[in-house]
Amino acid sequence: MADRVAGPEIERLIQLLARLPGLGPRSARRAALHLMRKREDLLGPLADAMALARERIVTCSACGNIDTIDPCTICCDVRRDATTLVVVETVADLWALERAAVVRGRYHVLGGVLSPLDGVGPDDLNLAGLVDRVSGAGLSEIILAVNATVDGQTTAHYVTDLLAHLDLKVTRLAHGVPVGGELDYLDEGTLAAAMRSRTAF
The missing domain is CATH 1.10.8.420 (RecR Domain 1)
Known part of the structure; x- marks a missing residue:
């Protein structure tokens, strides 16, 4: 030593x-x-x-974001589209979407993904808070912005089933070839997702 x-x-x-x-x-x-x-x-x-x-620093009681006020700055922003809720795994994902300036709605942070191998079940995520928010708000669309991993997709399916009884449009992020990506360098899963998600030209 x-x-x-x-x-x-x-x-x-x-x-x-x-x-x-x-x-x-x-x-x-x-x-x-x-x-x-x-x-x-x-x-x-x-x-x-x-x-x-x-x-x-506190955790926002409404969405799960981290800020110095509760509710957080995003939840307090009246210019946000209150009819759209973007569901993310972590605060890091929320911040990434904010940096890209592609979301004008509100967020809900799950606090992770379902992962039976790691002992993470539905009770370990902020799913009850999501159901409460969705049931009581005038939402028209839920966007599932979870990672394209096995656990992320499992979580997306679970959330979809959880909200199936509500009259809501549930969408997810498109998966496939990134901007500037070359096909030769992409893995087979990404190529398969891109082929399934192809759109009219």
């Missing part, structure tokens, strides 16, 4: 950084060194921002 090269505070910082997605032990060590070299410009303000975030 290698000797510790830094004090316990620095080792703790490295260990915590290594728990972030996309950062392993080596990347965490580099990030920690960079933060320490830029203590005044970066480490101090980052620590302050994280403390403030920990204190003020």
